[in-house]
Amino acid sequence: xxxxxxxxxxxGYWPSAGSFGFNTDILATNPINLSIxxxxxxxxxxxxxxxxxxxxxxxxxxxxxxxxxxxxxxIEQLEKxxxxxxxxxxxxxxxxxxGYSEIEREKLNLINSIYTTLEQLENxxxxxxxxxxxxxINQVRQRVLQQALQGALGTLNSCLNNELHFRTVNVNIxxxxxxxxxxx
Amino acid sequence: xNVLLCSINTLKRLYDISAVEVGxxxxxxxxxxxxxxxxxxxxWVVIAFLLxxxxxxxRNLQTIPTFGQNFFEYVLEFIRDVSKTQIGEDYGPWVPFIxxxxxxxxxxxxxxxxxxxxxxxxxxxxxxxxxxxxxxxxALALLTSVAYFYAGLSKKGLxxxxxxxxxxxxxxxxxxxxxxxxxxxxxxxxxxxxxxxELVVVVLVSLVPLVVPIPxxxxxxxxxxxxxxxxxxxxxxxxxxxxxxxx
Numbered sequence: 001x002x003x004x005x006x007x008x009x010x011x012g013y014w015p016s017a018g019s020f021g022f023n024t025d026i027l028a029t030n031p032i033n034l035s036i037x038x039x040x041x042x043x044x045x046x047x048x049x050x051x052x053x054x055x056x057x058x059x060x061x062x063x064x065x066x067x068x069x070x071x072x073x074x075i076e077q078l079e080k081x082x083x084x085x086x087x088x089x090x091x092x093x094x095x096x097x098x099g100y101s102e103i104e105r106e107k108l109n110l111i112n113s114i115y116t117t118l119e120q121l122e123n124x125x126x127x128x129x130x131x132x133x134x135x136x137i138n139q140v141r142q143r144v145l146q147q148a149l150q151g152a153l154g155t156l157n158s159c160l161n162n163e164l165h166f167r168t169v170n171v172n173i174x175x176x177x178x179x180x181x182x183x184x
Numbered sequence: 185x186n187v188l189l190c191s192i193n194t195l196k197r198l199y200d201i202s203a204v205e206v207g208x209x210x211x212x213x214x215x216x217x218x219x220x221x222x223x224x225x226x227x228w229v230v231i232a233f234l235l236x237x238x239x240x241x242x243r244n245l246q247t248i249p250t251f252g253q254n255f256f257e258y259v260l261e262f263i264r265d266v267s268k269t270q271i272g273e274d275y276g277p278w279v280p281f282i283x284x285x286x287x288x289x290x291x292x293x294x295x296x297x298x299x300x301x302x303x304x305x306x307x308x309x310x311x312x313x314x315x316x317x318x319x320x321x322x323a324l325a326l327l328t329s330v331a332y333f334y335a336g337l338s339k340k341g342l343x344x345x346x347x348x349x350x351x352x353x354x355x356x357x358x359x360x361x362x363x364x365x366x367x368x369x370x371x372x373x374x375x376x377x378x379x380x381x382e383l384v385v386v387v388l389v390s391l392v393p394l395v396v397p398i399p400x401x402x403x404x405x406x407x408x409x410x411x412x413x414x415x416x417x418x419x420x421x422x423x424x425x426x427x428x429x430x431x
Contacts, residue, residue, distance in 0.1 A: 041298075
């Protein structure tokens, strides 16, 4: 250490222009003022700077903590939502199964009732047809009978004279007399 | 006769105390060029300081920053904010450039004002802030010029040159002139501020060495910091201006 300072002092004794060296003239190299300036700068600057940097650090810490908490909250909500989803899904399944069986039952009921109604309508139809048939047959019979009677009447009127009439009445009296005897 | 000799001697002694060397440089010969070695040396010191401090801080990055990392992150946020305000949306690629400008100029200005360079004596000239040499500031200003040309050309292609006739074609000569005055003003503003502050301090020190220069030194610190900020902000503003209007 002493050697180094000795060599520095040597260099200081060299002439002050035209060569390398160390200038030890205190008044020219200005170390006093520089050190005062540096001292004041460091003194005030350190306070300001560490305030700024502390604020920044606190802000970073707070942001990290906030985001951690938000993340925790979000995970919790996710869990809750998933549990609810599962519950709702099982209920929906149950409803679906129940619903299908009910639908089947309703369908069968409806089909049965329709069948019975259908049968009733068939019966009515058949009865109506039968009834119409009978009516028509009766009508036809009546017409035929009328025709026959008209024909017989016509024949009788055409070929009926007094003698035939007399003989027919006699036969009829004889028949009625026999019938009355049989009844007695 | 004696009185005259005495006064001449005192004048000479005063001259010895108050010698201020301006304009005399320490030359190195590189190839066929003479370079100002004192500016190179101080520039290297500034660059070494910036690189070493950055490397020391980056080595162990953590989520909750330590003091150094916090400080550098704060500076980075500041520079990003400046770029974003001036350039606008695609400010990302330009942050390193603006940051380099700002940090180099700031550290070199403050190193010139705070470090006791005069302790080291050179054969000719003296060590001081590298930005007190017009060559340094012109180099920085030309870099800024190239940067904003590159920004405009890479974003708009040859349509960049339509900005010369932008509001009206009558302003064409003024717009062309602007391309020359922008680097000129940048370089001279910085050079003038730094050299002038340095000269004032040296003259005051040579007159009253002890306490009087101190307010001027504080003023010098303040203005040199502001000059660094102004240079960086103007560089960003020129880049933003040449990139804007891309509809």
